[in-house]
Structure formats: structure tokens, C-alpha cells
Amino acid sequence: MRVNLDxxxxxxxxxxxxGNIRIRVEEGKVVEAGWDVxxxxxxxxVMLKGKHYTSAGILTARxxxxxxxxxxxxxxxxxxxxxxxxxxxxxAKLRLLAKHGETLQSHWLHLFFLAAPDFLGVPSVLPLxxxxxxxxxxxxxxxxxxxxxxxxxxxxxxxxxxxQVGGVSAMPTKEKFVALRNELQxxxxxxxxxxxxxxxxxxxxxxxxxxxxxxxxDADYPWIGGGMISTDGVKQPEEEYRAMTNEYLDSxxxxxxxxxxxxxxxxxxxxxxxxxxHLLHPEAAAAAKHFGLAPVCHNPFMNNLxxxxxxxxxxxxxxxxxxxxxxxxxxxxxxxxxxxxxRGVGAVEVPRGILYHSYCYDRDGYLVSADCVIPTxxxxxNIHLDLxxxxxxxxxxxxxxxxxxxxxxxxxxxxxxxVSCSVH
Amino acid sequence: MRYLGIDNDRPRIAVFDFTSCExxxxxLANKEESLPAFLxxxxxxxxxxxxxxxxxxxxxxxxxxAISRSDEVTSLQAIRKQAKLLVALGSCACFGGxxxxxxxxxxxxxxxEVYGDDPKETLPxxxxxxxxxxxxxxxxxxxxxxxxxxxxxxxIWHLPYRFPAxxxxxxxxxxYTVCRFDLGELCLGAITMGGCNAICPAGGLxxxxxxxxxxxxxxxxxxxxxxxxGFTSREMNERLGFFGGFEVLP
Numbered sequence: 001m002r003v004n005l006d007x008x009x010x011x012x013x014x015x016x017x018x019g020n021i022r023i024r025v026e027e028g029k030v031v032e033a034g035w036d037v038x039x040x041x042x043x044x045x046v047m048l049k050g051k052h053y054t055s056a057g058i059l060t061a062r063x064x065x066x067x068x069x070x071x072x073x074x075x076x077x078x079x080x081x082x083x084x085x086x087x088x089x090x091x092a093k094l095r096l097l098a099k100h101g102e103t104l105q106s107h108w109l110h111l112f113f114l115a116a117p118d119f120l121g122v123p124s125v126l127p128l129x130x131x132x133x134x135x136x137x138x139x140x141x142x143x144x145x146x147x148x149x150x151x152x153x154x155x156x157x158x159x160x161x162x163x164q165v166g167g168v169s170a171m172p173t174k175e176k177f178v179a180l181r182n183e184l185q186x187x188x189x190x191x192x193x194x195x196x197x198x199x200x201x202x203x204x205x206x207x208x209x210x211x212x213x214x215x216x217x218d219a220d221y222p223w224i225g226g227g228m229i230s231t232d233g234v235k236q237p238e239e240e241y242r243a244m245t246n247e248y249l250d251s252x253x254x255x256x257x258x259x260x261x262x263x264x265x266x267x268x269x270x271x272x273x274x275x276x277x278h279l280l281h282p283e284a285a286a287a288a289k290h291f292g293l294a295p296v297c298h299n300p301f302m303n304n305l306x307x308x309x310x311x312x313x314x315x316x317x318x319x320x321x322x323x324x325x326x327x328x329x330x331x332x333x334x335x336x337x338x339x340x341x342x343r344g345v346g347a348v349e350v351p352r353g354i355l356y357h358s359y360c361y362d363r364d365g366y367l368v369s370a371d372c373v374i375p376t377x378x379x380x381x382n383i384h385l386d387l388x389x390x391x392x393x394x395x396x397x398x399x400x401x402x403x404x405x406x407x408x409x410x411x412x413x414x415x416x417x418x419v420s421c422s423v424h
Numbered sequence: 425m426r427y428l429g430i431d432n433d434r435p436r437i438a439v440f441d442f443t444s445c446e447x448x449x450x451x452l453a454n455k456e457e458s459l460p461a462f463l464x465x466x467x468x469x470x471x472x473x474x475x476x477x478x479x480x481x482x483x484x485x486x487x488x489x490a491i492s493r494s495d496e497v498t499s500l501q502a503i504r505k506q507a508k509l510l511v512a513l514g515s516c517a518c519f520g521g522x523x524x525x526x527x528x529x530x531x532x533x534x535x536x537e538v539y540g541d542d543p544k545e546t547l548p549x550x551x552x553x554x555x556x557x558x559x560x561x562x563x564x565x566x567x568x569x570x571x572x573x574x575x576x577x578x579x580i581w582h583l584p585y586r587f588p589a590x591x592x593x594x595x596x597x598x599x600y601t602v603c604r605f606d607l608g609e610l611c612l613g614a615i616t617m618g619g620c621n622a623i624c625p626a627g628g629l630x631x632x633x634x635x636x637x638x639x640x641x642x643x644x645x646x647x648x649x650x651x652x653x654g655f656t657s658r659e660m661n662e663r664l665g666f667f668g669g670f671e672v673l674p
Contacts, residue, residue, distance in 0.1 A: 013476040016446050040443045040493045041544050046534040047525040052662060058632060059666075062522045065447020065566065113453060113474050124475030129463060136460065144456030155627025157454065158447045158566045162627040169628025254544050420445055 005395070007405055011038075012412060014114040014124070016066055017376075017419020021408050023391050030395070033388035035412060037255035037380055039423035048359075048370035053079050053165055053339060056367060060357065061159045063372065064421040066109065069102040069154050070350030072163045074357040074372075077225060079165045081239075081344030082361050083337065090331035091167035092224075097321045098153040098163060099223050099348070100314040104146030105157060106351035107269070107307040110416045111198070112139035115304050118410045119201040135197070141190055142311075145183050149318065152176050167334035174329055181322045184315055188283075191312055195287055198308055204407060207298040208389045210382055211262050212271035213244060215349050221279040221313060222272070223349045229275050231296050232261040239345045241356040245373045250381075255422040257381035258373070264381035267353025268415065269306035270297060284313035300386055301414045307351075339365025352376055352418050376422035379415050386411055432580045438470035438482035439513075440503055442496045443523050443549065444489030447566040448514035449473055452486075455569040462573055465580060484509045484579065487558075490516040490523040490549045497555055504556040509579070512552045513572075515565040515634050519668035522565070524549045528665075551668070560585070565634035565667055568620055588618040589639035592631050595622035604630035610655050610663055615641035615670075636669025 005025040011018050018039045024032040044063055048056060057075040061068035073095055080087065087095075112135070117124050120135075128135050147157040152172045154160030162170045172180075215222035216229035228236050228244045236244045247256040259265065273280070273288065274295040280288065288294070291305045341363040348355050353375030360368040390411055394404055439449050453459070453474055469479040485507035491497060504510055515521040526534065527548050535543040552558050562572060578585040592613035596603065604611040604625050611630030613622065617638045624631055650660055664670040 011472060013472045013478075014474060016473060018441075040496065041535075041538065041546055042443060042492075042523055043526045043529065043534045043538060043546075046529045046537055047522070049529075052659065055662060055666070058629075059522055059525075062445050062447075062565065065445035065450045068445070068447065109450075109453070117476070123477040124471075126463065126468060126475060126477075129460060133460075140456035140459050147454055147456065155629070156623055158450060160627075161624045161629040164629065170626075249539060249542050251542055 005401055005404065007401065007408070009405065009409060012409060014117065015413055015417050015419060017417065017421070017423070019412070019417065019419050021387070021412060023387065023404070023408060025391065025395055028395065030388045030392050033391050034252070035380065035384040035387055037253045037419055037422060039254055039419050041254050041423055044424040045370045045372060048367050051367050053361065053365040053367070056359065056370070057163065057165065060372065063374075063424045064418055065158055066106050066418060067102060067350040067352065067355070067421065068159045069098050069150060069163065070348050070355055071357070072160050073099060073224060074346040074348040074350075074355045076163060076165045077346030077348065078344045078357040078359045079361070081346060082342040082359055083165075083340055083344070084342070085166065085335060085337065087167045087335055088332045090171075090325065090328065091333045091335075093321050093325055094153055094168040094171070094333060095163060096223060097318060097325070098150055098160065100318045100321070101146050101149030101153060101157070103314045103351055104311055105143055105150055106146070107311050108139065108143035108146055110351075111194070111304060111307055112143065114416070115413055118406065118413065138190060138193055138197070142187060142194065145187050148183070149180055152180060164334075166337040169334060171329065171333055174326060177322050177326050181319055184319050184322070187315060191315060194308060195290070198305060199290065201304070203299070203301045203305070204410070206301060206390055206393060208300075208386050209298050211260055211265040212274045212296065213260060213265050213267050213378070214272040214275045214354055215347060217276040217279040221276050221317075225347060228347065228354065230260055230265065231274055234260060238347045241345055241347060241358065241373060245356070245378060247373060247377065253380065255377050255380050255419070258378040259381060264385050265378065266300070266382045266415075267375050267378045268303055269310050269351070270300070270303040271353060272349060273297070273306045273309060280309065281313045281316045283316060284309050287312050300411060303414045303416065307416070339363065350375060352416050353378060372424055374418070374422045374424060376415070376417045376419060379417065380422060383412055383415055383417070434465065434467050435484050435579060436469045436482045437466045437484045437486065438503075438507075439468070439473070439486045440488070440499070441473065442487065442489030442500070443492040444514070444516045444521070446473055446488065448488045448564070449486070451566050451569040451572065455573070458573065462576070466576060480506060482507060484511060486511050486513045487517050487552050488513045490520045490551060491555050492523065492526075492547050492549045493545055494547065500552065500555050509559045510556065511560045511562060512558045513562050514567045515563050515636070515667045515669060517552045518561040518563045519636055520549050520551045521668055522666065524668040525665070563617065563635040563669065564620060571619055590618045591638035591641070592616045592618050592620065592622050592625070594618055595620070596625050599626060601626045605653065608653070610650065610659055612663060615643065615646050632663060632666050633669055634667045636667070
């Protein structure tokens with residue numbers, strides 16, 4: 001059995017942003033194992049001060065190149081809560097549809113481009129262009145549809161333009177909706193191929209009990225707004241997000257860390273599934289069952305499969321939303337905006353977990369203060385605390401150095417961290 | 425890659441990210457309909473966001489992000505030494521982008537506000553060309569993948585690439601997009617470099633100037649028009665300073 005190991009991975013690949021893994025095992029004991037976020041700080045919350053409400057969503061979308069739609073939605077929701085605004089029902093549907101597009105493009109990006117290479121034994125998807133073009137074809141079909149859906153509804157897939165305070169500024173044409181609906185219908189077959197592919201992935205046998213936090217669905221699987229719930233039984237309304245996140249500083253990290261009932265907690269697809277399993281579309285629930293994913297699942301590697309389960313759910317729900325929007329295609333999508341002084345919170349389930357924006361406005365609609373709590377910020381401590389347990393378990397099994405390094409990298413990737421985002 | 429019977433170079437490309445959202449490099453993996461063609465026209469030897477492979481013998485380096493820490497300066501200088509051609513990808517790399525808005529704040533106060541008694545290293549944000557020589561600047565927040573494809577084609581064929589001289593306004597007119605200015609919204613389309621296909625006005629949002637100034641912009645006329653429409657200096661300053669591409673403020 002191996003008893004000594006000194007491992008450092010700087011700027012881990014196939015994740016968004018910059019983070020390092022360090023592992024030291026001496027005499028069979030893990031003396032150091034951790035996940036350090038080293039991304040340069042950007043100070044978005046400070047930049048937001050004094051900005052007009054029309055700038056807030058556009059600026060905060062730039063926190064993240066992958067979940068910019070989610071940031072924009074959390075931002076405009078916080079502003080609308082502060083101004084006491086309700087958007088027209090058609091706008092709420094369009095926003096959810098844009099959200100679904102983002103969930104699809106982000107989850108497929110992670111599953112195919114970032115996570116799958118580990119399970120397929122390649123450094124990236126690029127060699128598959130020659131060796132297994134079928135997988136690339138599937139990846140670009142599915143991810144392309146997520147991008148096209150986002151683009152059609154939000155105006156652009158990265159850094160949206162149509163999602164604005166007061167509603168949504170453009171309604172896709174009926175022709176566009178029909179084309180997307182057809183594509184979504186067709187994609188259900190392609191998703192089955194993805195399910196068959198991922199069912200063959202060797203998910204490491206590992207679990208560390210933790211707390212899972214997400215929005216709590218009422219009648220529907222939750223995405224935008226509402227109260228929060230944890231698997232340890234904590235419940236809070238949206239505006240009490242600070243009581244749910246408890247951010248604190250760690251000297252080795254430029255990202256903050258979070259805790260709730262335990263030293264760390266997890267957010268993301270697995271947390272959403274764990275808390276809202278009964279609200280999944282029957283086809284999505286069937287896939288979850290097929291993967292052996294049932295609440296409360298404490299294996300972080302299963303987050304990969306939870307994302308796939310959500311892709312199925314979201315594809316079905318996108319078809320429903322398009323049908324409803326087609327029925328009342330001329331419905332208003334914008335409401336008049338009158339700024340007022342006040343505070344508002346927007347909580348949105350973005351691909352990597354629950355995202356909060358909280359704004360305080362003056363009476364002219366200029367920001368006095370802003371606070372953003374990012375999903376990966378909430379996950380970082382949980383990743384950090386998973387690593388020593390993972391290393392201890394597999395080192396005890398006699399796993400070799402290269403394999404240990406691979407497992408640690410895979411563990412971090414399973415959370416689909418958005419590191420730049422966490423250091424905003 | 426052969427095109428019309430002629431063998432072309434397959435340039436070795438590396439992609440690097442600094443202070444940014446990584447949204448521009450993500451565009452390189454988007455536009456799925458032409459993705460296999462794009463990927464087979466070049467050889468990607470280093471691209472941390474999507475690949476664990478690392479090779480340092482690249483010809484072209486794409487740089488996303490602005491520079492805001494000393495380790496970034498060191499890495500960027502090393503990349504400049506290796507790369508035959510260094511491309512600034514996106515508005516952060518070209519102008520500092522939204523990251524540069526930080527420079528308007530007091531760095532110590534900002535650090536204290538976010539990190540309390542445990543301040544982190546941060547330098548005033550600089551665009552890439554203020555640290556090393558840049559051969560090509562591709563603006564946009566994010567960059568337009570179609571434009572990146574065309575640029576790469578020109579590099580492969582050894583042809584000079586020219587960015588549009590015309591402003592975004594021209595593209596709105598071509599698309600019959602209703603003028604946001606006429607609808608009473610502030611829009612920088614009249615002075616911003618085109619080439620984005622006027623995607624924001626088409627989606628119902630006035631131009632925010634992410635691509636920086638068009639060739640020879642008529643600032644005087646623009647400011648006069650904006651003031652006539654009732655926009656204040658505060659509103660115009662916020663807009664012009666947003667992506668860092670405009671140096672002239674009213």
C-alpha cells in the first residue's frame with residue numbers, strides 16, 4: 001500500500017476558472033488535502049455601486065461566461081423585487097425558457113466537453129473528432145440546441161440582450177418557436193443516446209454525507225425565485241439568503257466559503273434532485289432510477305448524472321412552455337418600470353446551483369449597494385472537505401498516484417465549478 | 425486541410441485566460457454547425473478550459489481577459505515570447521472591458537469591502553497591449569465566433585484581416601431593425617464598430633459599445649444628439665465607460 005504522496009495540480013484543466021488541488025500523504029495518513037481558488041478578484045459588487053438599474057443585469061451577466069443568463073435573471077429579479085414589479089405571465093415563461101436553454105447548453109458542455117474525457121480516457125474531446133466522431137456529433141447536436149434556444153429567447157447565448165427589468169424585450173417569431181419545438185422533440189431521442197453513453201461511465205464508489213441546499217419547488221421543479229430548503233431541514237424565504245449562505249473568508253482562497261448546519265454544504269443539480277426529486281418529469285425520474293440516483297444521494301460524482309436527468313426534465317418543460325407561448329403569441333412581455341428606493345433579492349437556480357443577487361437602490365434607480373452569492377462559492381468548502389476523505393479512502397485501497405490524481409481532478413470537475421464566478 | 429486543391433497551414437493554437445469570465449474562449453467551442461470544420465482547420469495544443477493536454481510549441485496565442493495581478497504579467501510575458509502571433513480576444517483583453525470599471529474605485533476600500541482584514545493582491549486593470557505587444561485585437565463582449573472563424577481563415581491563407589470601419593448603425597439599417605434611439609433609448613450604435621450584426625438592438629437593447637469605436641466616429645454630433653434627446657452626462661458617461669473601449673467622454 002502507498003503511504004507517501006505529494007501532489008499538486010495548478011490551474012486544474014477542464015473547469016471554468018483557476019483553482020489548485022494539493023494532496024500530501026505521509027505514512028499512510030492524509031496530512032494535507034485541499035482545493036484552493038486562486039482566481040484574480042474582480043470586485044463586481046463594488047463596481048455596481050452608483051450604476052443605473054438598466055446596467056445591473058448587463059454588468060453582472062459578465063460575472064460568468066457560462067451562466068450569464070442566470071446572472072442576468074437573478075439581477076433583474078432582485079431589481080424588480082426592489083421596485084415592487086411583477087412581470088407579465090408571458091415574460092415569466094420566456095425567462096424560464098431562456099433559463100432552460102442555458103441549463104441545456106451548460107450541462108451538455110460540462111457532460112461532454114469537461115467531464116466525459118475522464119470517463120473515456122482522453123485528455124479532451126478533441127481526439128474524439130477522429131476516433132469517435134459519433135460522440136462529437138451528439139455533443140454538438142445537443143449543446144447546439146441549448147445554445148439556439150438561449151439565442152432565440154435571450155437574443156444571445158452568452159451575455160443576453162432581451163432579458164430586461166420589466167420583462168423580456170423581444171418575442172421569438174412563431175416560425176422560430178415551431179422550429180425549436182421540432183428540434184426539442186427530436187432531441188429526446190438523442191438524449192436517450194446520451195443516457196446510454198453515460199450509463200457506461202464508471203462512477204467512483206464514494207460518498208461523504210453533507211447538506212444539500214436548493215430552491216424548494218411547490219408544484220414545479222424550481223428554477224426562478226421562491227424559498228430555499230436543505231436536506232438537513234433548514235428552510236428560509238428568498239430574502240433571508242444570508243442566513244442560508246453564511247459567507248466567510250479563507251486565507252488561501254480568493255473565493256469566500258459558505259456553511260449552514262455543517263462545516264460545508266453543496267448546491268447544484270444533485271442538490272436540486274435531492275430536494276425536489278418528486279417534481280421531476282416522469283421521463284427524467286425514470287432516467288434517475290436507471291442511474292440509481294435517489295434522494296438523498298451523497299456521492300458528488302453523481303452530480304454528472306443529475307445534470308443529465310435535468311436535461312431530460314428541462315427539454316420536456318421547454319416543449320410545454322413553447323406550446324403555451326404559441327397559444328398566446330401576442331401577449332405583452334414588458335411592463336412599465338418606475339424605480340423606487342428599496343432592497344430586493346433574486347434567487348435563481350443556475351446550472352451549478354442556487355445564485356443570489358441582492359440590491360439596494362436609491363429613489364432614482366441607482367444602486368447603493370449590491371451583494372452576489374455564487375453557487376461555486378457555496379460549493380468550494382464542500383469540495384475542499386471531500387478531497388481528504390476521497391484520498392484517505394482510495395489511498396487505503398492501494399490506489400496508485402496517477403489514479404489518485406485523476407480521482408481528485410474528477411471529483412472537483414463533478415461539481416462543474418465556475419471559479420471565475422465564485423471570485424466575482 | 426486542403427482547400428480548392430491547395431494545402432494550407434494548420435496553425436498550432438493555444439488559448440489562455442486571465443481576469444475575465446471565460447465567455448470569449450467559450451465561443452470557440454460554440455457555433456456547433458461549423459465546429460468540426462473549425463477544429464480541423466487548426467491544431468489546438470493548449471486550451472485549459474476544455475483540455476488537459478498541454479504543449480508549449482504553439483504559433484498563435486489567443487488571450488482572453490484583462491491583466492490585474494503580477495502572476496498574470498509573468499505568464500503573459502512568457503506567452504509573448506513563445507507566440508509568433510498574439511491575439512487579444514474580447515473586450516477585456518482589448519480594452520480592459522468591464523473589469524476596468526474596478527479602476528474607478530479605491531482599490532484598498534474595495535478590497536476591505538470584499539475581503540475585510542485579509543486583502544488580496546490586485547493591480548489596476550490593464551488591457552493586454554499595455555503589458556505586451558499585441559498583433560491583433562478582436563473586440564466584443566463576447567467575441568462573435570463567426571468573426572473569429574473568418575479571422576482564422578485569413579491567418580491560414582496569409583491574408584490580412586480587416587475589421588469593419590462602419591458603425592453598428594449601418595447593420596441595423598441593413599436588418600430593418602427599429603432604431604433604439606428613435607424609441608427614446610440611449611444607443612451607442614452610431615459610434616461603435618460594426619461587425620456584431622447589431623445583435624443587441626435586434627434583441628431590443630440599445631448598443632453598449634462593447635466593440636469600441638468605429639473608424640473616425642463623430643463624437644461631437646453624437647453628444648449633441650444625445651443631449652437633445654435628454655440624456656444626461658451621467659448616463660452617457662456610464663455607457664461610454666462600460667466596456668473600456670471609448671476614451672472620449674463628454
